[in-house]
Amino acid sequence: MTQDQGLTVGNFHRVCIMTFMVGTVIQVSSERGFAIDLSKRNLTQVPKDLPPRTTVLDMSQNSIAELQMADLSSFPALKVLKLSHNRIQRLDLNAFKFNPDLEYLDLSHNHLRNVSCSPVVSFKHLDLSFNDFDALPICREFGNLTQLSFLGLSARKFRQSDLLPTAHLQLRYLLLDLGGYHAKETEAESLQILNTKTLHIVFHSRSLFSVHVNISVNTLGCLQLTNIRLNDDNCHVFTNFLLHLTRGPSLLNFTLNHVETTWKCLVRLFQFLWPQPVEYLNMYNLTIIESIDEEDFTYSDTSLKALKIEHITNRVFIFSQTALYTVFSEMNILMLTISDSPFFHMLCPQVPSTFTFLNFTQNVFTDSVFQNCSTLVRLETLILQKNGLQSLFKVSHMTKTMPSLETLDVSRNSLVSHTHEDMCTWAETIVALNLSSNMLTDSVFRCLPPKVKVLDLRNNRIASIPKDVARLEALQELNVAFNSLADLPACGAFSSLSVLIVDHNSVSHPSADFFQTCHHVTSLRAGDNPFQCTCELREFIRNAGQVSSGVLDGWPEAYTCDHPEGHRGTPLKDFHASPLSCNITLLIVTIGATALVSAAAVAFLCVHLDLPWYLRMVCQWTQTRRRARHVPLEELQRELRFHAFVSYSERDSAWVKSELLPHLEKEGIRICLHERNFVPGKSIVENIISCIEKSYKAIFVLSPHFVQSDWCHYELYFAHHNLFHEGSDNLILILLEPISPNSIPSKYHKLKAFMARRTYLQWPTEKSKHALFWANISAAFNTKLPCVTETDVKT
Structure with a gap:
């Protein structure tokens, strides 16, 4: 049997219990309009301001004491109504007269004592359990509920014909609350339940079992009993109660919830059920009291296929381990589940076992469990989740004597793998292995079954x-x-x-x-x-x-x-x-090509345009400007001191001093010359800039000698940048001697540009034209400068 089959069997009782609920609720949910949850709101009545299209209304766990027709008349589409855990004492079914679609009604855990019968709607789920009814609240109108699937009832006493009005209904689930049942000591009562697939009876949670009722059911498939307290004296009362219930050949699933019993009574209960037609026995929340001693048990032929016990509390602290474990290890059934229990060991069966499925989840088993156990020859699935296993090597050694083992689950233990794990000896039949949530490392891959198909190594240290x-x-x-x-x-x-x-x-x-x-x-x-x-x-x-x-x-x-x-x-x-950022070769080629182009461009600028010279000039200009920022504002806002700054080559100084200066100064034009107006102590660049800034215009005496002078060209460069913003007339070019454009070096592209687009005055060789030449120059100076002293002029 596969693991999936084992899980199906283990949950079989839940399938029996929940089928009716899932079918009803899912159908309602898929068609609902408005679902409103008003649970736990301390309500004392149904609110009046709810949407008329409400289809699902949950008012459970409130303080509603009465339910009237007017409370629900405004919800014609209502399908689900939950009123459990309120204080309702009386129910008039006429309150649902205007709710023709109501299918699901839960009035459990109230204080109902009686029900006023009237034509009822088509209920599929009607829960009146855990109320204060003396007798079963069955009206003859219930016989018209042909679609009824779930019925929950409470009663303190029975009459055999109580359920007669519903005898023809094909119920899927019947819940009987007998928590307030009063047993008759003189005679046993009888209750005939004709048709239901699942019967769930809840007894008083604090009283010893003492119910003397003969209940018989036709076509019963699932039986569930809750709150069973047994001792050695009343154990026979419980087995007698089960006589009629367990006779039917259709009963496959029997579930006991919240059972407190002695070990002796538990073994007697197993012995009673062994020859019965029950195939799946489930026990939840089992408490063992008083003592655990060896008990005789006859493992005769049985219909039982699976026993499942979850959450065992053992109140016996000193006991014989053999007495406890032998009863389970020798069972001749197919599937055994004992989980969430204080079991720290399990005996190996003495003879070849019929077990095909063993589930011991959440116990305290150690590595010694099932070591050298050669009798589990039919075991196909073994689940040892959440135990105390530590050695993967020992786990593998445990399986080598299980020739049919296919699925092994040892997840959620403390398994570790060591270097010697390559000596692991697994059962060769293992195809599914769950080793998740352990402490396994990379070496686990040296200790794995050779034919494994499904391997789970989640949540380890790999x-x-x-x-x-x-x-x-x-x-x-x-x-x-x-x-x-x-x-x-x-x-x-x-x-x-x-x-x-x-x-x-x-x-x-x-x-x-x-x-x-x-x-x-x-x-x-x-x-x-x-x-x-x-x-x-x-x-x-x-x-x-x-x-x-x-x-x-x-x-x-x-x-x-x-x-x-x-x-x-x-x-x-x-x-x-981008491909460029991810392709190293392409990136290197691109960077290399860019570097080559940049280098070529820099070389061209250096060779043809004298880029280093310009960079040097810009650097000096920047430094001078930076120093100028620290000069007070009133000094920067000074007036002009000169009409013109004259730039010329030293080789042309004779013409400047003999011709230009005399004629201009005779006209009252103040001229700034570097020989007489540069301030000692300042750099040449600072003096040039200062003189240009103090001059209204700049006169450049152009000649072949001017072209060859770096400082002349520098003065032209700064004069252009400083004066050009005030107008192109602030620059006066005098061509002293003809200059061939080809004779101008390529680095002086600024001079080439000036001569190509600006008008300049050419010094005439004929004396008759000198007067017109000086008149043109004098005409360019029409600005009156303030009167200054000789000292001011020099500074």
């Missing part, structure tokens, strides 16, 4: 999968989620792998060739990892986008960037990196 791991040719599903893996596992050792789960690890740069090397994988779940969205991830994202959405589980929602910070939270499918 950082990598060794490359020299033994080949698991049959492995089809591998779950290594919640570990510390830094990359997706390679498939070299897992040639049949089709399902891989590796989410919640430390995978930052998954292998780009994973989809090529693991071409058999049809489902990969690798989301919720700290992906580093860098160039290394581009190929994986590209490959992930090409595979079908069914292969990459959770794509794209669960796959987001974790680093760098600027991309955190960005889906991988939206992450794009």
Whole structure:
């Protein structure tokens, strides 16, 4: 039997209990209009301001004491009404006259004493249990509830014909609350229940079992009894009560909730049920009291297939372990579940056992359990979750004597793997192994069943999968989620792998060739990892986008960037990196080409345009301007001192001093010359700038000698930048001697530009034209400067 079959059997009683509820509630929910929850609001009556289209109304756990027709008349579409845990004492079914669609009515846990019968609506679920009825509140009108599936009732006494009006109904679930039942000591009462699939009887929680009622049911499939307190004296009362209930051949599932009993009575109960037709026996919240001694038990032929006991409380502290464990280990049934119990060991059956399914979840078993046990020859599924197992080597040694074992679950223990784990000896039949939530490391891959198909290693301490791991040719599903893996596992050792789960690890740069090397994988779940969205991830994202959405589980929602910070939270499918930034060769070529072009450009500027000279001049200009910022504002706002600053080559100084200065100064034009107006102590650059700033205009005496002078060109450069904003007339060019454009060096492109687009005055060689020449120059000076002293002029 597979693990899935075992789980189905283990929950069989819950299926019996919940089928009616799931069918009703889901149907109502799928068609509902407004669902309103007013539970736990301390209400004393139904509110008047609810929407008329309300279909689901929950007013449980309030203080409502009365229910009238006017309270619900405004909800014609009402289908579900929950009024449990209130204070209602009287019920008039006429209150639901205007609710023709009402299907689900829960009035349990109130103080109802009687019911006024009237034509009722088509209830599917009617719960009147846990109330204060003396007799079963059955009206003959209940016989018209042909769709009734669930019926909950309470009573202190019975009459055989109490349920006669509902005898023809095909109930799926009948709940009888007998918490207030008063037993008759003289004679036993009888109650005939004709048709129901599931019968659930709740007894008083604090009283010893003393019910003397003969209850017979036709077609009963599931029986559930809650609150059973037994001792050695009243044990026979309980078994007599079960006589009629367990006779029917259709009873498959018998469940006991909240049972307190002696060990002797428990064994007698097992012995009573052993020959009965019951196939599945479930016990929840079992408490063993008084003592545990050896009891005789006859393991005759039985219909019982599965025994499930969850949550055992043992109030006997000194007892014979053999007496306790032997009763269970020798049972000739197929499936045994004992979970959430103080059992710290289990005996090996003395003879070859019939067990195919054993579940000992949440006990305190140690590594010694079932060691060298050769009688579990038919065991197919073994579950040892949440115990005290520590050695994976011993677990493997335990299974080697189980020749039929297929499914082993040892999750949630404290298992560790050691270096000698390559000596593990597993049962070769194991195909499903659950080792999740342990303390296993990488060496676990040296201790695995050779034919395992489904392997669960979630929540361990695995950082990598060794490359020299033994080949698991049959492995089809591998779950290594919640570990510390830094990359997706390679498939070299897992040639049949089709399902891989590796989410919640430390995978930052998954292998780009994973989809090529693991071409058999049809489902990969690798989301919720700290992906580093860098160039290394581009190929994986590209490959992930090409595979079908069914292969990459959770794509794209669960796959987001974790680093760098600027991309955190960005889906991988939206992450794009440029080819230039990710291709090293292309990046080097691009940088090299850019560097070469830049170098060529710089070389061209240096050779043809004398770039270093300009940079030097700009640097000096900047430094002078920076120093000028510290000069007081009133000094900066000075008046002009000169009409013109004259720039010329020293080789042309004879003409400037003999011709230019005499004629201009004769006209009252003040001229600034570097020989007489530069201030000693200042740099040349500072003097040039100062003189230009104090002059209204700048006169440049152009000649071949001027062209060859760096300082002349520098003066022209700064005069242009300082005066040009006031108008182009502030620069006066005098061509003393003809200059061929080809003779001007290429680095003086500024001078070339001036001579190409500006008008200049040419010094005539004929004396007859000198008067017109001086008149043109004098005409350019029409500004009157303030009177200054000779000292002012020099400074």
